Amino acid sequence: MPPCCARDTFFNLAYCLKANYMTLKALTLGSAVIDIIVTIAPERIEHMRMRNADASFLLVEEGRKVDAESVTRHIGGGGVNTAVSLARLGFDTAALVKTGSDRNAEDVIERLQRENVSRDFLISDAMLATGSSVLLSSHERNAGIFTARGANTALLPADLADAAFERDLVFISGLSNESADCFPDVIARAHAAGARVATNPGIRQLSSRADEFFACLDRISILTLNRVESEQLVPRLIAGGTADQRTVIRPAGNPNSLVDRGLMAGGFNLPFDSYVRAITSLGVDMLLVTNGSDGAYVGTADAIWHCTVPTVEVAGTAGAGDAFASTFAGMITAGTDVEDALKSATCNAGSVVSHLDTQTGLLSRDGLARRVKEFEPGLVVTRWDMA
Numbered sequence: 533m534p535p536c537c538a539r540d541t542f543f544n545l546a547y548c549l550k551a552n553y554m555t556l557k558a559l560t561l562g563s564a565v566i567d568i569i570v571t572i573a574p575e576r577i578e579h580m581r582m583r584n585a586d587a588s589f590l591l592v593e594e595g596r597k598v599d600a601e602s603v604t605r606h607i608g609g610g611g612v613n614t615a616v617s618l619a620r621l622g623f624d625t626a627a628l629v630k631t632g633s634d635r636n637a638e639d640v641i642e643r644l645q646r647e648n649v650s651r652d653f654l655i656s657d658a659m660l661a662t663g664s665s666v667l668l669s670s671h672e673r674n675a676g677i678f679t680a681r682g683a684n685t686a687l688l689p690a691d692l693a694d695a696a697f698e699r700d701l702v703f704i705s706g707l708s709n710e711s712a713d714c715f716p717d718v719i720a721r722a723h724a725a726g727a728r729v730a731t732n733p734g735i736r737q738l739s740s741r742a743d744e745f746f747a748c749l750d751r752i753s754i755l756t757l758n759r760v761e762s763e764q765l766v767p768r769l770i771a772g773g774t775a776d777q778r779t780v781i782r783p784a785g786n787p788n789s790l791v792d793r794g795l796m797a798g799g800f801n802l803p804f805d806s807y808v809r810a811i812t813s814l815g816v817d818m819l820l821v822t823n824g825s826d827g828a829y830v831g832t833a834d835a836i837w838h839c840t841v842p843t844v845e846v847a848g849t850a851g852a853g854d855a856f857a858s859t860f861a862g863m864i865t866a867g868t869d870v871e872d873a874l875k876s877a878t879c880n881a882g883s884v885v886s887h888l889d890t891q892t893g894l895l896s897r898d899g900l901a902r903r904v905k906e907f908e909p910g911l912v913v914t915r916w917d918m919a
Contacts, residue, residue: 556865557624559653559696559727560858561718562611562705563684564629565663566636569848569888571601577670589676606889607643609663609684610705610732613854613890615649617880618703621862622897626650628696630683630711636662643891653696657683663708669848669888677850687711692718697725701865703858706734716744723751730754730861732853738764750815754864756857759790759823762807767798775810779803781836781916788826791838791916804829805918808836818870820860820877822853828878830860830870835917839874842910844882851890856881859900872904875911879903 576598577591592598615627627649631637633656640662644651665679685708692714702722707715715737722729729752738745738761746768749755757765769775784791790804802810804821808831811819819831830837859880863873880900884893895903904911 556622556701557626557699558615558618558701558703558862558865559626559628559699559722560611560615560618560703560705561628561687561707562614563609563663563681563708564612564627564631564637564640565607565609565665565679565684566639567606567608567665567667567850567889569602569604569606569667569669569850571603571669571888572598573601574670577668602888604888606891607640608665608851608890609640610854612640612643613851613894614703614705614732614858615644616647616891617855617858617894618701618862619647619649620894620896621859621900623701623862624650626653626696626699628653628655628692630655630657630687630691632656632660632662632683633658634662636664653693655687655691657686660686667848667850669850681708685709685711687714689714689717692721694721694725697721697727699725699727701861702727702729703861704729704731704733705854705857706732706737708736712737712741713744715741716748719748719751728753728861728865730756730857732756732857733761735761735764742768746814749811752815753817754820754857754861755811755816755818756820756822756853756860758853759795759821762821763795763797765811766795766800766802766807769807769810770800770802774813775802775806777802777806779805780919781805784838784914786826788823789838790821790823790826790829791836805831805836805916807831809833809918818864820857822856828856828874830874832870833918835915837870837874837916838914839871839878840910840912841878842882842907844886846885848888849885851884851893852881854890855884855894871913871915874913875904875908876900878911879907882907 611629619625660683663682663684668676812833856877860877887893
């Protein structure tokens with residue numbers, strides 16, 4: 533074990549970040565978006581939750597002008613968020629994203645330049661607008677998002693320069709619409725270049741291109757999903773005979789824990805350790821599953837880890853997944869162990885949700901080490917061996 537991974541002091545975590553990250557290179561792929569965030573006080577917007585489904589709605593009255601607390605403009609998108617995340621942690625980072633040739637694109641480029649993210653592989657499309665979205669935020673509620681994906685849908689194999697993938701880490705966030713057709717090509721190029729491949733695909737990609745996604749699993753090192761995305765894969769794993777539906781680990785004693793409740797979809801209920809075994813048997817080294825306030829899980833062929841979530845004041849939840857997934861992948865690539873990487877990813881995501889936008893809360897390497905130390909009492913890690 534290198535000295536940066538020693539378990540005794542948080543100084544070693546900070547040392548690891550300083551000593552290792554500066555020598556590492558990362559590439560991120562995904563969307564570049566201008567986020568317009570509209571913040572509305574809870575009493576000015578109705579909230580409705582379905583009684584027989586995991587769905588809830590923010591409602592505004594037709595024809596009524598609703599006073600907003602603020603309307604602000606920010607740079608976002610998974611490709612840019614993860615690039616900024618890794619750059620602040622000290623990686624030599626490049627972003628492979630596609631924009632239009634408009635004012636919004638200029639703002640994206642300016643943000644990447646300010647964050648020391650290489651624009652060598654940024655592509656401009658004169659025919660399409662830079663992606664944009666409007667987030668309807670009401671404090672403790674998840675934001676409703678209206679999105680015009682624009683140039684984010686138009687990534688082509690010709691846009692994928694081989695030199696871009698000569699990196700220690702290639703991180704692929706969600707790819708929109710036709711851009712998702714490039715996913716197998718991206719995986720192949722990253723794998724051929726010897727990069728560690730990490731991905732956080734969205735639900736649309738998992739549902740509309742499941743065959744292509746499953747065909748790539750043997751070349752993915754780190755796969756990050758939330759609970760809903762994980763459940764999207766359950767029927768296929770069972771129908772294909774990959775999941776054995778047996779459990780070998782002791783329950784956590786918490787009905788909200790994935791270890792206790794498992795994953796449910798299409799009339800199937802799959803024990804969580806069976807799910808982990810199924811995914812890792814297909815070639816994934818590490819599976820991350822986030823489950824909101826219950827915390828996050830890491831599964832390998834040998835063990836499952838769970839980390840609790842410290843209490844923080846939530847301003848907005850957008851960008852938390854990007855922060856969590858990119859931080860974990862970066863920490864693992866830098867040589868830290870699973871427990872430290874899980875704590876660090878949890879803390880960086882917690883910092884992001886303390887802010888309205890997706891990037892203000894992203895921490896530097898020193899800031900992350902300090903936050904892990906500050907929130908250590910709330911970062912309880914449990915491990916189950918996959919005997």
